[in-house]
Amino acid sequence: MSPDPGHGLDEELTAGRPGQRLGLWWLAVVGMVAAAVLLVTGGLRHYGYALGGTLVVLAVVRLVAPEERAGGLAVRGRVLxxxxxLGLGVAVAVLAAYLRLG
Structure with a gap:
């Protein structure tokens, strides 16, 4: 235990890559907002397609973007x-295609 109770918290907040920014992570927010608009205006199937498409686009961006630009998209290794x-995006789109609506 450190003598300064706040000392460990400071180290925790600065852990990770120094100066790492969110990078291209904002594409996820744009895609989710577009999917939410489609949910309200177009229905659940359109939302599923938009959500799946967003995940596929993010997978491609993660694969081709340099490590320093990937930002919040970088969690493990590039390929993983x-x-x-990609797997989640395809799964969501396939599930949306097979929805029984009415």
């Missing part, structure tokens, strides 16, 4: 991150 987002 891209494969995870």
């Amino acid at each position: 991150d891209a494969a995870t987002m």
Whole structure:
């Protein structure tokens, strides 16, 4: 235990890559907002397609963007991150295609 109770918190807040910014992570926010608009205006199937498409685009961006530009998209390795987002995006789009609505 450190003598200064706030000392460990400061180290925790600065852990990770120094100076790392969110990078191209804002693309996820834009895609989610577009998907939310489609949910309200177009329905659940359109939302699923937009959400899946957003994840696929983010997977491609993670795969081709330099490490310093990936920002918040970089969690593990480049290939693992891209494969995870691609798999989730395809799964969401396929599930949206098979929805029984009415």
